[in-house]
Amino acid sequence: MNVLNIIINWLNAAVLAGAPLLLATSGEILTEKSGNLNLGVEGQMYMGAIAGLAGAWFAEQWFGVGGMIPLLAAVLFAFIMGCISGLIYAVLTVTLRANQNVTGLTLAIFGTGFGKFFGEVLGHKAHGYVAVGAETKAVFGNISVGKLAELPVVGTLFFKYNWMVYFALIIAFVMGWFLNRTRKGLSLRAVGESPGTADSAGINVTRYKYIATVVGGGLCGLGGMYMAMVNQKGIWVTECVSGYGWLAIVLVIFSTWSPLRAIYSSIIFGGLTVMYMRVPIPGLPRAIYMMFPFIATIIVLIITSIRQSKEHAQPASTGLNYYREER
Amino acid sequence: MTKSAINEHTSPAEQLALTVEPPSCPIPKEPLIRMTKRGSISTAQKVFVYVVSFLSALLVGAFMLLAIGKNPLLAYRDMVVGSFGSSIYLGETIRLAIPLLIAGVAVGFAFKMKFWNIGAEGQILAGGIFCSYLVIHSINNGNYWGKVPLHLVMIILAMAGGALFGFLPAYFKTKWGTNETLFTLMLNYIAIQYVIYLQSLRSWQHPQSTFPKILDFAGPTDNRIMLPRLFGVHIGWVFALAIAITAYFYLTKTKHGYEIAVVGDSLNTARYAGMNTRWIQIRTLLISGAICGFAGYLQVAGANHTLTETTAGGIGFTAITVAWLSKLNPFIMIPISVFIAMLQKGSLFIQMTMGIPASAAELLTGLILFFMLGSEFFIQYRLVFRGTHRAPVRELKEEAGV
Known part of the structure; x- marks a missing residue:
């Protein structure tokens, strides 16, 4: 019974920890489906995190209320900031044809600096450190879905999360439907697989690449906001994203570019990141625990590279810019 | 221009070009701006483009400073003063530039092959960890190493550690095409967590301390660990310059360097030419990792005299910037690394003076x-605006054989 409890609580924590990964992974899948390999997710999450927190904090200051208004402000600001980060990437790689790898890495460096810089500025403004009020914290806290949450095992597993967990799940489902069941999704996949062919078929490659990258960035921004508002409970912590952006890029590979498979893979990795708190193994130092997600990542990378299949491969043009005149 | 534009000054070729019958199908409107590939560009134009983009970056930075209510001109001035204003500041700046230059050279090797090694951070830490093992062993066993052998073996261990961290991703990349960007990145995190683990070990801490921190090596080794100084900075800078210059000749004048360039340009060309591309990649990553490991040794022995999880402290990532801004040329990396170090030292200074x-x-x-x-x-590329028809007329002329 005790073991079962540990496992159930662990799964619950895994879903909570996996939700930001799921948001960022969905965003990155959308981006990569357009053929843009954006390595800057870490930076985008940082930008979303600080924008979301700043949005909530300023909304509290201006309107003098906590709760829903700061929540909406946080979502809006984080999404827009994520979109801006995606736009920077799209302008540089699509229009100005810069190297995708280096642009992504620069975005990671820039975004991290951006988050830390404005986090500290905001701290000065708040005379010490930034923290949102209890009411705002509460709307990002776990909502218990009525009586359902009281059900023994099922309640903990399905009905004891904050709203963003359900939101992330909906995004993943919508994304899966969009990519595989709609005309526009088909066009987007065509752009990622073979931009030349898509262009000949009359698809506006540039527009698809831009929109996918910008919206994908917005989702990464929301993932970052989750880190700041839920994981850190609305307090600015300099290391709040701490590698989750990079994990999201790995999860894209692990879930083989499918938002639906991203659901369980983000829960697995979420579980690994919180394992040290939930599954005590006597004598194992915490630092070794903390290595688990990263070691698992390497194993995943190696295994997926060994058994490459045509069906589950990355979009063929990922990482390469499209030169129309060289078609 | 229409036919009426033809007068006695119009050459026959231009007349021909202007009187060509337009095709019967409707021509889509010409875009407002379009781009054409440049045939060549003069050095002056190149420098102009770089200077303008550099100034634009500073301008955007200035707006960000303005947004938080600080005077950007003062801030930029203070950054220069705070990094070059006195010999102490200058020494600090150079101290920051040393690992940047070395790691920049190292990632430059890999980037030249289009091997996206972003694990310099982990390779530096691996070097630091490996050589710290020797120091700790020496301290805990009666401090039995003399200065010169201590440093020599530390260097060997550090380079081996860095090389190991370079080898692993290269092995899997060349064997199965495993994504090296993420592999090297994950090794960074593993190295950081390993240092945190070492900090928790009793035998690595100061005997009188229970704080999870690795002890300062300088005292227990009778300062044997400290590198000598030259012009106020530990002699790492001499090594850094030597590495950059050697790397330049390695890349441009040796067979290895040529192989790296070919592999980077086209893996298939290299294969057809009979090169052992797998070994070239592994070898280059071993070297790249070993150089980073050496930087780790310098951080431990020269700069910090201890090992912390921030021993690499973002150097690995900044090194990518150094390498790319220098177009992977180790010579240019020397001024660029000093410049980036200036930004870092300068921003520490403006944090103090202006609260930025x-x-x-x-x-x-x-x-x-x-x-x-x-x-x-x-x-x-060159941008062509709507209405400037010089280029097409010239093309028509050429087609007409004039």
């Missing part, structure tokens, strides 16, 4: 690199 967060350095570095990446486009 020190992460301004990362922000500015990112901005400058963004603009430099964007500027490449204007070197490769």
Whole structure:
């Protein structure tokens, strides 16, 4: 019974920890489906995190209320900031044809600096450190879905999360439907697989690449906001994203570019990141625990590279810019 | 221009060009701006593009400073003063530039092959960890190593550690095509967590301390660990310069360097030419990792005299900036690494004097690199605005054989 409890609580924590990964992974899948390999997710999450927190904090200051208004402000600001980060990437790689790898890495460096810089500025403004009020914290806290949450095992597993967990799940489902069941999704996949062919078929490659990258960035921004508002409970912590952006890029590979498979893979990795708190193994130092997600990542990378299949491969043009005149 | 534009000054070729019958199908309207590839570009134009993009980066940075209510001109001035204003500041700046230059050279090797090694951070730490093992062993066993052998073996261990961290991703990349970007990145985190683990070990801490921190090596080794100084900075800078110059000749004048360039340009060409591309990649990553490991040794022995999880402290990432801004040329990396170090030292200074967060350095570095990446486009391409028809007329002339 005790073991079962540990496992159930662990799964619950895994879903909570996996939700930001799921948001960022969905965003990155959308981006990569357009053929843009954006390595800057870490930076985008940082930008979303600080924008979301700043949005909530300023909304509290201006309107003098906590709760829903700061929540909406946080979502809006984080999404827009994520979109801006995606736009920077799209302008540089699509229009100005810069190297995708280096642009992504620069975005990671820039975004991290951006988050830390404005986090500290905001701290000065708040005379010490930034923290949102209890009411705002509460709307990002776990909502218990009525009586359902009281059900023994099922309640903990399905009905004891904050709203963003359900939101992330909906995004993943919508994304899966969009990519595989709609005309526009088909066009987007065509752009990622073979931009030349898509262009000949009359698809506006540039527009698809831009929109996918910008919206994908917005989702990464929301993932970052989750880190700041839920994981850190609305307090600015300099290391709040701490590698989750990079994990999201790995999860894209692990879930083989499918938002639906991203659901369980983000829960697995979420579980690994919180394992040290939930599954005590006597004598194992915490630092070794903390290595688990990263070691698992390497194993995943190696295994997926060994058994490459045509069906589950990355979009063929990922990482390469499209030169129309060289078609 | 129409037929009426033809007068006695119009050459026969231009007349021909102007009187060509328009095709019967409707021509789509010409876009407002379009781009054409440049045939060539003069050095002056190139420098102009770079200078403009650099200034634009500073301008955007200035707006960000204005947004938080600080005077950007004062801030930029203080950054220069705070990094070059006195010999102490200058020494600090150089101290920061040493690992940047070395790691920049190292990642430059890998980037030249289009092997996206972003694990310099982990390779530096691996070097630091490996050589710290020797120091700790020496301290805990009666401090039995003399100065010169201690440093020599430390260097060997550090380079072996870095090389191991370079080898692993290269092995899997060349064997199965495992994504090296993420592999090297994950090794960074593993190295950081390993240092945190070492900090928790009793035998690595100061005997009188229970704080999870590795002890300062300087005291227990009777300062044997400390590198000598030359002109106020530990002699790592001499090594760094030597590495950069050697790397330049290695890349441009040796067979290995040529092989790296070919593998980077086209893996298939290298294969057809009979090169052992797998070994070339592994060998280069062993070297790249070993150089980073050496930087780790310098951080432990020269700069910090201890090992912390921030021993690499973002150097691995900044090194990518150094390498890319220098176009992977080790010579140019020397001034660029000093410049980036200036941004870092300068932003520590303006944090003190003006209360601007020190992460301004990362922000500015990112901005400058963004603009430099964007500027490449204007070197490769030329923008043509609607209505300027010079080029097409010339093409028609050429087609007409005039």
